[in-house]
Amino acid sequence: MQVFDGHNDVLSRLWCAGGDPVQRFARDEGHISAPAARAGGFAGGLFALYSPQARRAFDFRGFRGGTMPLSNPMEQNAALQSVMAEVGIARRLQAAGLIRLCTDVAGIEAAMATGDIAAVLHLEGAECIDPELLVLDALHGMGLRSLGPVWSRPTIWGEGVPFGYDRDGDTGPGLTADGRRLIARCAELGIVVDTSHLTMKGFWEIGDMGLPLVATHSNAWDLCPATRNLTAPQLRAIGATGGMAGLNYATVFLSPEGWKTGRARLDDCLRQLEAMIEGAGEDHVGLGSDFDGAPLPEGMASCADLPALIAAMERAGFGAALIEKLCHGNWLAFLRRVWGA
Numbered sequence: 001m002q003v004f005d006g007h008n009d010v011l012s013r014l015w016c017a018g019g020d021p022v023q024r025f026a027r028d029e030g031h032i033s034a035p036a037a038r039a040g041g042f043a044g045g046l047f048a049l050y051s052p053q054a055r056r057a058f059d060f061r062g063f064r065g066g067t068m069p070l071s072n073p074m075e076q077n078a079a080l081q082s083v084m085a086e087v088g089i090a091r092r093l094q095a096a097g098l099i100r101l102c103t104d105v106a107g108i109e110a111a112m113a114t115g116d117i118a119a120v121l122h123l124e125g126a127e128c129i130d131p132e133l134l135v136l137d138a139l140h141g142m143g144l145r146s147l148g149p150v151w152s153r154p155t156i157w158g159e160g161v162p163f164g165y166d167r168d169g170d171t172g173p174g175l176t177a178d179g180r181r182l183i184a185r186c187a188e189l190g191i192v193v194d195t196s197h198l199t200m201k202g203f204w205e206i207g208d209m210g211l212p213l214v215a216t217h218s219n220a221w222d223l224c225p226a227t228r229n230l231t232a233p234q235l236r237a238i239g240a241t242g243g244m245a246g247l248n249y250a251t252v253f254l255s256p257e258g259w260k261t262g263r264a265r266l267d268d269c270l271r272q273l274e275a276m277i278e279g280a281g282e283d284h285v286g287l288g289s290d291f292d293g294a295p296l297p298e299g300m301a302s303c304a305d306l307p308a309l310i311a312a313m314e315r316a317g318f319g320a321a322l323i324e325k326l327c328h329g330n331w332l333a334f335l336r337r338v339w340g341a
Helices: 010-017 021-026 034-040 076-095 105-114 134-141 177-189 200-208 232-240 256-261 266-280 303-315 320-339
Strands: 003-008 042-050 118-124 144-148 244-247 285-287
Touching: 003 118, 003 244, 003 285, 003 320, 010 021, 010 042, 010 076, 021 034, 021 076, 034 042, 034 303, 042 076, 042 105, 076 118, 076 134, 105 118, 105 320, 134 144, 134 177, 177 200, 200 232, 232 244, 232 266, 244 266, 244 320, 266 285, 266 303, 285 320, 303 320
Parallel strands: 003 042, 042 118, 118 144, 244 285
Antiparallel strands: none
């Protein structure tokens, strides 16, 4: 079973690690690499362009069992430097034959048919974009087809949610006037708008603008009441608007025990999938691993272990048709609806 995934952070991992990204991706390190993808049936997904405050990987260990406030705002030029470097990494990986950059579903399906990794560029936090939105058009020309206006820090576009527990994502204001201009331009360009990391107010504002509601890597709040997760009304709205919710494998968002200890199991992934399907509907749920950006549950050391998750779905009584939808069918159908090709 091939997996097309809603979110990963391999490009920022490679940028933070330094050295030759082609050599790093070609060897077995991190959650996503060429050998692991071949072993696990990882066929591609949305590859995030993310700007860290410093050139090092984000560490969840600082808030296990507690909270983490919003990060400080980031200067546009600093954010643009890391984003452009990560676009460069993606292009080098493509030149080396390790991934295939895709801008439509036909390209994704062609890559999957030949065993290539289909990579769609996604911007996680739009700090790098200027108020005139010129950088947005430039990135679109480079292949950007998905965008989250914020990560968990404030921007000129809106405010993200802090990482916290025992409360929902109604933590602050939503989109600014500039943020609504950004979203409107994304709609004109056919760029998917991702609400993961956005406050609940911002989530509903995007829905009010008539866009399909998408959370590429968020789970069900009822099973794990973390600020990053989706309440039952949010899940229902995702289904009603023809959107998508992607299961995040991060242990801290899977269960209360995962939040407190950083440890979770594949069974927690299955419970989350069942709750997300109950809320959004089986046509509007997929996988959104957060590979290379989050601690993984037991039995999932990298994308090489995706067959273990699929086997767990089978044991839980998920039928073959549903498993195919969750693994890639729903994402491809959604992207075709947004992109029209």
